[in-house]
Amino acid sequence: MASRASDPSQSPRLDSKVPSGRLQEKWDIYKNAVSLVSPANKRSHHILIVGSGLAGASAAATLAGLGYNVTCFCIQDSPRRAHSIAAQGGINAAKNYPNDGDTVWRLFYDTIKGGDYRSREANVYRLAQVSNNIIDQAVAQGVPFAREYGGVLSNRSFGGAQVSRTFYARGQTGQQLLLGAYQALSHQIAAGRVKMLPRREMVDLVVANGRACGVITRNLLTGELERYAGDAVLLCTGGYGNAYYLSTNAKNSNVTAAWRCHKRGAFFANPCYTQIHPTCIPVSGDYQSKLTLMSESLRNDGRVWVPKDPEDKRAPELIPEDARDYYLERRYPSFGNLVPRDVASRASKKECDEGRGVGETRLAVYLDFRHSIERLGEQTIRERYGNLFEMYQRITGDDPYHTPMRIYPAVHYTMGGLWVDYELQSTIPGLFVLGEANFSDHGANRLGASALMQGLADGYFVIPYTLGAYVAGLGSSDPIPLDDDSFDATEQEASDRIDRILKNKGDKSPTEFHRELGHLLWDHVGMSRTSSGLQSSLEAIHRLEDEFWERVCVPGSANRYNKNLEFAGRVADFIELGALMARDALRREESCGGHFREEYQTPEGEAARNDEDYADVAAWEYNGRDPKLHLEQLTFENVHPSQRSYK
Amino acid sequence: MIIHLRIWRQEDRTSKGRLVDYTVNEASEHMSFLELLDVLNEQLLQSGDEPVEFDSDCREGICGSCGLMVAGIAHGPQKRTAVCQLHMRSFNDGDTITVEPFRAKAFPIIRDLVVDRSAFDRIIEAHGYVSVTTGSAPDANAIPIPKETVDDAMDYAACIGCGACVAACPNGSASLFTAAKISHLGLLPQGQVEASQRVISMVDQMDAEGFGDCSNYAECEAVCPKGISIQGIARMRRAYMKGVLSA
């Protein structure tokens, strides 16, 4: 593999700042060398943290605990409602409590392999290293992880891992970890070290002298634009899955803060890497506002099938065995229903595209528990999946004990995000990006139970060191004053953008545009992509952008609570991002992880990676409709990329 | 299906509100209640009217953002379900449904159906946490905890902070919310160190926020989307008395 220094395609703007030394020692080497900030000085440094999910809340609590002066913003009415709360499955750590052979190395290896060799070795290794501290921290905060009868923590195997390394709190692990971080944050708020500002949307980043030095937020209650200055800005605003309109993301999850930073000079890396989860409740109609995820564990006992004859309109329970196609078991005899997320998702799309989909919309496949119920008894199935079956019945009205579930894939997580170096610093000095908002650790595909791990690793254990390095370099210089020209200009731009939306006397709601964008992205930048589809969608997205500014209609005014105004601003950013996603997918002429290009597949129809030409990170610099590409070459000195096979 | 709605509209915190009648002609039994409101809002936008504002985020019953009085019940008639997961099949074609905001002095109305629940955050800030700084934690398995204890703690930790308990309580009490956090942390050894301080401080804050007293109606438990038991309230009172007596 080419080394970074000698490769001409390596952008000089993308210095990953990975410390030299053995992989296992890099983080220690970094920590040993990093400059420290004295306690007295920390107090005089003001840190702005945008977002209060796992990454934001953990960073805010930790930095305030260290003595920094922190202001934290969140879009919801309370920091406790950030979307991290919805994560169900669990959190990985290399504790090896079950003594089944797990090590930091194995967690690192599984994560980098699961990411299809499109992430940075040093970052992933550090993630695996600090994973254990996260569990200790969470338990000390009172997170009620599941336990064995002997009183020790319980682990389960998740997402096809060969070891049991996943810690969990029922199906509410994200909720419990977030509440742990939220409570730690509340402690610091009470101590006066964090100023918490809920119902604020970051609408722009203030950059002066080439450094991030403040933010403009909109107070969602009063509509007022507010200015905040700080020595550094931490962006912890999550992923951009809602670009697809329908996803498992919360309604308020959006890309606006990240996108505005992108427009101010932060490079956006690998936007085409999106994860599509195979077991979600299918869309039932146009009114649908979001998709609901059903735990992956259902595939342990459920069998996926479609009728062999697309015209077979019988109720599923009346279709005899010989008229059913258990297509996953047929195509992947050794893994069967347990193939990885991306493989399972693409397979259901293929069945539906070929007309064998079921249900009213024909965009669903059956997940059948009949055989498991016959084999294990209804009681066992109820114990394992009772709450999921209940949720399914609540939403669809069908009883999965008697009729097969209908499932379909849905957008779930985005691996791409703002480019960051080893210190989690973006291409704008002073702007740090944590959690799902950055691109760093999951490569082209995220493994189950790794998102919570990354968000908390960044916030609790990485940023306290790397931010210190930056702040120490600042010396004792004061933040830019709020009446500086940079604040005036940035606020003016934000206010003009809002005026432009409100003054537009159009006839289409922001939601209609969002829905159209979602269709375009889902059809062409979704589970499987083609050159021609991407090309046409790119043009269509540009047309949609033009139409948006001609026809969007938002009633009400700017100076009060106005949800549609908020949505309109976010949809405008999603449209611009959508174009970048298509462009990135078009450029990556290979298939890897969540990015599947139909032109690049093995004869068996599996993803074909091209390590020769695409073992890189594509980081895009904003330049209107003609973004500029920068590459960071990925080097693998410790693992050897191999092809995945689930036959 | 056709659904008639009577929705509380209120300009802002201080103005006087009123119920306004609307009809959605194209409702579907597969819609969630919030999706019905989405459809109504699209309808209102088309006709140039201002949409009905309401809070919602995850729409899968875990973030606690949503909360409406639907047909007189917090989160509507379906048990253990947040209003975002309440589906229209719970209603009949032609029904008239009244929709009001969660009402309490401590939850002032911001606009229409949106209320300010920051009082809950302030209750948590009043020691609803374990004081542990990052990095100082012992190994996670250093203190074994009986499985039953953790399961019990988890039942209380499941609280989503939606405020339905307050909204449904005839007295407007926040006892279930406060007790859930006190019970969650108080059951675990990690939380027991500060148990007395915590319960006194949180109960005082609850009082200062202007919530009413608990009269043991158990209405809160009936509307709680997570089914949190009022046994937690009994537990909070024990912990409080213990805290006062040992102080």
Add this chain to the structure above:
Amino acid sequence: MKMMSALMSPVGRKVLTGVTGIGLVAFVIAHMIGNLTYLSPDPTAYNAYAYKLMSLGWIFYTIEILLALCFILHAVVGITIQVRRRQARPIGYKNYTSAGSPSLQGYSARSMIFTGIILLVFLVLHLISFKYGPGEAEGYIATLSTGEEVRDLRRLMTEKFHEPLYAFGYPIIMILLGMHMRHGVWSALQSLGVMSRRLSPLVYTLAAILGILVAIGFLFVPLYIYFW
């Protein structure tokens, strides 16, 4: 001082209501059993019981003072809770209904303040009629089997309950008392934090039975007197 502020806290208020409530329940049960001595075949039993109580001397007065305190505190805190309830929700719902089980918001729970106030008014009238009613000076004298001359409460009771207002008014009030106790007994124990997951449903049922028994016990004597 700390204790005082603790007692005035939301938990303290409930503990006070619970403790005083339990004291009052004990009194009510004792009073009911005492009343039932009216039905004894020995016609002097009732007056003898009343006399024995009075002759307890300082113990009797201590109990009386404690009971008075219980009544006052119970009423004051109960009314405070009601006032705070109004303050906690200044604008009520246009449409409100109970979600049903496991809610315990039945008629008895919802009417605590009304039954409570009626019982308070009743208590005053009851004391005027009986405790401070006609005594030995007015010729209500009975002779016990021991030969002692005591106040003839039995006669007073017999006369009063021959009046329809008393004979039918009392039983109605006693039904309200039963209702008040139906929620109150359970609620007091919940307020004192003695409930556990297993205990709670049992206690809730026992509270209902106790409420019914007390109501029946009390209304039996007036109706007996009136009809027989």
